[in-house]
Amino acid sequence: MRGILKKLSVFTNRKARGLAFVLASFVVIAPLPASALVEIDITQGNIEPLPIALPSFSAEGGDGKLAADMTNVIAADLKRSGLFRPLDPASFIQKNMSVNSTPRFGDWRQISAQALVTGTVIKQPDGRLRAEFRLWDVFASEQMLGQQFYTTPDNWRRLAHIIADAIYERLTGEKGYFDTRIVFVDETGPKDKRVKRLAIMDQDGANVRYLTRGDDLVLTPRFSPTSQEITYMSYGGADPSVYLLNIETGQREIVGNFPGMTFAPRFSPDGQSVVMSLQQGGNANIFKMDLRSRQTTRLTNDAAIDTSPSFSPDGRQIVFESDRGGTQQLYVMSASGGGAQRISFGPGRYSTPVWSPRGDLIAFTKQHQGRFMIGVMRPDGKGERILTEGYHNEGPAWSPNGRVLVFFRDTPGANGGPQVWTVDLTGYNEQRVETPAFASDPSWSPLID
Amino acid sequence: MFMSLNAGRSARWIAVCFAVLFAAACAQTKPDGLSSNVKPGTGQDFVVNVGDRVFFEEDQSVLNAQGQATLANQAKWLKRYSQYTITVEGHADERGTRQYNIALGARRAQAARDYLVAQGVNASRIKTISYGKERPVAVCNDNSCWSQNRRAVTVLNNATN
Numbered sequence: 001m002r003g004i005l006k007k008l009s010v011f012t013n014r015k016a017r018g019l020a021f022v023l024a025s026f027v028v029i030a031p032l033p034a035s036a037l038v039e040i041d042i043t044q045g046n047i048e049p050l051p052i053a054l055p056s057f058s059a060e061g062g063d064g065k066l067a068a069d070m071t072n073v074i075a076a077d078l079k080r081s082g083l084f085r086p087l088d089p090a091s092f093i094q095k096n097m098s099v100n101s102t103p104r105f106g107d108w109r110q111i112s113a114q115a116l117v118t119g120t121v122i123k124q125p126d127g128r129l130r131a132e133f134r135l136w137d138v139f140a141s142e143q144m145l146g147q148q149f150y151t152t153p154d155n156w157r158r159l160a161h162i163i164a165d166a167i168y169e170r171l172t173g174e175k176g177y178f179d180t181r182i183v184f185v186d187e188t189g190p191k192d193k194r195v196k197r198l199a200i201m202d203q204d205g206a207n208v209r210y211l212t213r214g215d216d217l218v219l220t221p222r223f224s225p226t227s228q229e230i231t232y233m234s235y236g237g238a239d240p241s242v243y244l245l246n247i248e249t250g251q252r253e254i255v256g257n258f259p260g261m262t263f264a265p266r267f268s269p270d271g272q273s274v275v276m277s278l279q280q281g282g283n284a285n286i287f288k289m290d291l292r293s294r295q296t297t298r299l300t301n302d303a304a305i306d307t308s309p310s311f312s313p314d315g316r317q318i319v320f321e322s323d324r325g326g327t328q329q330l331y332v333m334s335a336s337g338g339g340a341q342r343i344s345f346g347p348g349r350y351s352t353p354v355w356s357p358r359g360d361l362i363a364f365t366k367q368h369q370g371r372f373m374i375g376v377m378r379p380d381g382k383g384e385r386i387l388t389e390g391y392h393n394e395g396p397a398w399s400p401n402g403r404v405l406v407f408f409r410d411t412p413g414a415n416g417g418p419q420v421w422t423v424d425l426t427g428y429n430e431q432r433v434e435t436p437a438f439a440s441d442p443s444w445s446p447l448i449d
Numbered sequence: 450m451f452m453s454l455n456a457g458r459s460a461r462w463i464a465v466c467f468a469v470l471f472a473a474a475c476a477q478t479k480p481d482g483l484s485s486n487v488k489p490g491t492g493q494d495f496v497v498n499v500g501d502r503v504f505f506e507e508d509q510s511v512l513n514a515q516g517q518a519t520l521a522n523q524a525k526w527l528k529r530y531s532q533y534t535i536t537v538e539g540h541a542d543e544r545g546t547r548q549y550n551i552a553l554g555a556r557r558a559q560a561a562r563d564y565l566v567a568q569g570v571n572a573s574r575i576k577t578i579s580y581g582k583e584r585p586v587a588v589c590n591d592n593s594c595w596s597q598n599r600r601a602v603t604v605l606n607n608a609t610n
Contacts, residue, residue, distance in 0.1 A: 191588040217583055219547060233551075240551075240578065261555065261579065264548040277548070279579070282510065282556040305552040321549065327508075328549055351546040365546050394546050410543070412590035441547070 047426060049085035050171065052078060053113035055097045056089070057133070058120045066156060067121045070131070073160035074117070076204060077178040078167065080422075081404075082429025087113055099132050105141045113138050117167060121156075129153050133163050135170055145170045157206060177399040178203060181445040182406060183221045183230050183247075184420060186210065187438035191414055194438075198232060200247060203399075203444070205434040211247060220264060221245075222397075223445045226271030230443075231255065233263045242276045244291075256289045256296050264307045266354075268315055268335075275299070275309040275318060286320055288335075299337035310354045310362075311335060312379070319343070319353040319362050319379070330364060332379060343381030352395050355379070358402035361425075365394050365407075374407050374423065387427040394418075397443045406433070408440040490530045492608030499526045502602040503561060507595075508545070510556040512564060520561060523603055524568030531574075537561045538602045539579040542595035547581060554579030561601035576606075 054075045059067040078084035093107040099120040108116050119133035128150050135145040147166060151159050158179060165176030186199040186208075198211040198218050212218055216236035223230055228248045233240060242255040242265040255265065258278050265276040272291055277284040286299040286309045300306040304324035311318055312335075319332050325342065328349040333340035344350040348368030355362050359379075366373040366386065373389040374396050392410035399406070403425055408418040417438035423430045433442075487493045495501060500523070503516035512520065527533060539558030541550035558577035566572045587594035 192585050194583070196583070217580075219551075219581075219583070261551075263551050277552065279552060279555045282559040284552040284555070305549060305556070307548045307552055308546075323549075328546075351549055367545070370544075392543075414588040416590070 047083060047428075049083055050114055051087055051112050052084045052115040052117065052167075053087045053092060053108055053111070053138075054078075054089075054117045055092055055095075057118075057131070058096070058098060060120060060122055062122050066129075066153075067119075070121055070156055070160045070163075071119070073157055073204070074164045074167070077161060077164035080204070080431050081168065082424050082426070082431075083168070083172060087111060099134055103136055103138075105136075105138055108136075108138045115144075115167075115171060119163070123153065124150070127153070129156060129159070131159055131163070133166075135167055157202065161202070161204075174403060175401045175447060177401045177404065177444070177447065180400060180447060182420070182433070182442050183211075183223055183445070184408075184435070184442040185219060185221065185440045186436070187417060187440060188214075191417065198230070198245070199435075199439070201433075201435070203433075208436055211245060211250075220441050222266050222443045224267050224271045225269055225446050226267075229271075231265040231267060231274050231276075233265065242274065244274075255291075256287075256294070258287070258296070262287075264309065266310050268311050269313050270315060275311065277305075277307040277309070286318070286337075297337070299333070299335075300340070308352045308354075312355045313357050313359045317355075317379075319355055321351045321353060328367075330362065330377075330381070343377070343379070344384075345381060346384055354396055354398060356398050356402040357400055360402070363396040363398065363405050365396065374405060376405075376425065385427065387423045387425070388421075388430060393421075395441055399444050400447045406442040406444055408442060410440075492605050495523075495526060495530075495603075495605055495608070499523055501604070502600045504596060505557055505599040505601070507542070507599065508553070510553065510560045512560055516561075517564065520564045521568055524565050524570050527565070527570050527574070533608065534574045534576070534606045535565075536576045536578055536604045536606055537565075538584075538604060539577065540584060540598055540600050540602070541582045542598040543582045543585060544595060545582060547583075551579050551581035554581045557599070557601045561603065565603075 054071055056071045057067040075086040079086050091111045094104050097118045099118045103116055116136040116138050117133055121129055121131040124130050130150050132148040134143050137144050149159055161178040164178040168176035180203045181200055182203055183200045186197045187194050189195045195214040196218050197214045198221050199208055201208040216234050219233045221230045221232040229244055229246050231242060231244050234243050240261045242262040243252055244255055245252045255274050261279040262276050265274050267274055273288050275288045278287050283303050284305045284307050285301055286306050287296055288299055289296045302324055304322050306320055306322045309318050309320040316335050317332055318335050319330060321328050322331050328351045329342055330344040330350045330353045331340040331342050348366050350364050350366050352365045353362050361376040362379055363376050366375050371389055372392045372394060373386045374393045375384055375386040377384040391412055394408055396405040396407040404422050406422045409421050410418045418440040420433040420435055420439045420442045487497050500519045503519050537558045539554035541553045558579055562575050562577050585598045587597040
């Protein structure tokens with residue numbers, strides 16, 4: 001077969017998510033060294049999406065619906081990123097593609113496809129699925145990527161996301177973010193009697209699972225960067241407090257023993273500590289708790305509301321919001337506390353800062369003249385850009401590759417309520433994430449690997 | 450009058466409104482609207498005849514004159530009926546971010562608490578909590594509702610109506 005010079009076997013044990021999901025083996029079929037024409041520079045501002053053809057994976061006499069569903073999940077992931085434009089299958093000239101034969105590239109050039117994905121998914125005699133795909137550079141007439149996977153049939157969706165990540169990474173040079181999940185607050189019932197539950201879903205809105213029952217008010221869940229844990233605020237105890245919840249075992253524990261309400265928690269990048277606010281009378285100060293030693297450290301000490309702390313990815317600094325200067329503004333301090341530098345100076349109020357996992361940007365909510373915006377600025381406060389603006393946008397959280405923000409958008413009035421949206425760093429690609437009910441406070445998981 | 454009420458206290462509010470035949474006693478602060486149907490020293494008495502809540506300007510936790518008068522009446526009542534402990538709940542309107550509003554609600558609860566203590570209510574009887582913007586009582590989309598939501602509510606912990 002053309003394009004296969006050597007086979008690399010890479011054995012990985014993905015202990016993913018307690019789904020008893022093991023990609024037992026994952027074979028990379030390496031093509032010729034790339035002289036590829038197809039590449040996306042996603043650092044550009046307004047990007048023309050790459051035309052990509054994704055004919056339905058072949059089932060070779062097996063479960064055709066599963067093969068089609070998998071192909072659709074891959075295409076939907078790529079489309080939602082805003083970087084790809086999956087072409088209408090009705091326009092395809094070459095039909096019934098096999099993963100084991102070289103495409104008729106002329107047929108794909110004719111419909112202006114720049115990239116082509118062929119694949120197959122077959123149920124093995126042992127009950128497992130075997131899936132294989134190849135990514136082709138249509139204009140160079142060569143294979144860019146080929147991989148083969150084995151998994152259990154119930155993990156077909158996850159496998160589709162992993163394949164979409166591989167395609168995204170090969171064509172953009174950036175890590176993908178499709179094999180990830182989002183934790184959020186599910187909101188049901190009338191506006192003055194809302195029931196709020198913690199819930200988790202795949203990043204595309206599939207596989208929603210509820211983590212609490214709704215007896216207690218719960219807010220601001222945040223993923224651990226290193227474990228299957230979230231930290232969040234719950235009104236279940238004597239004082240509203242920050243908790244940890246293991247999403248596999250359901251085990252729950254309070255974070256620290258503070259004399260008062262704690263809120264606005266977030267993990268450190270190494271997952272070993274949690275920063276949060278402690279309410280002390282009319283003031284809120286920021287504290288850190290080491291999860292191993294249980295030691296707590298005060299990081300701010302002033303007569304103001306200091307909240308929403310977020311670590312830089314190197315763990316050395318913390319950005320937070322404070323009204324110490326009169327209105328909510330963003331400040332950066334050392335992770336051990338001490339003098340803080342104000343970084344936001346535009347008109348309006350700035351809040352809910354969150355540091356990009358790449359370190360290059362800080363995302364925030366901004367309120368100005370009755371409008372609520374989501375924006376980004378550099379850690380020195382320069383280069384502010386507003387990505388979306390409207391009646392009420394709040395609470396950005398980063399995709400693990402630092403290219404997309406997830407946030408919630410509220411709508412006014414008695415029947416209004418929050419919904420989860422994403423926007424990429426260009427600001428041009430805004431997408432709603434479907435949820436079963438109203439949903440707020442989304443937070444992205446790290447990449448699973 | 451509130452059309453939508455806090456989940457935990459709806460029943461009580463409805464009972465109160467019936468008891469006073471839609472009189473002005475249903476309004477929020479009516480310190481002198483004494484109703485003969487309400488037994489003195491009860492939770493109803495506190496809500497109807499004293500007023501259980503005070504209101505704040507946008508992004509503020511400063512008590513206005515009306516709020517101070519209500520709290521002074523609350524303090525007088527609480528000193529007379531010393532069997533009660535209270536929780537002061539602080540709330541914010543929906544036009545802010547979640548975390549900040551939790552702290553802002555706490556600041557409002559603290560302002561009301563401090564005023565009650567200054568008026569002679571024993572601090573050990575008072576607990577505070579903030580619900581931020583999570584527990585609105587009015588749900589329309591303008592200041593007529595938001596102003597009702599920016600509040601500190603004094604709740605009797607061991608009231609028998």
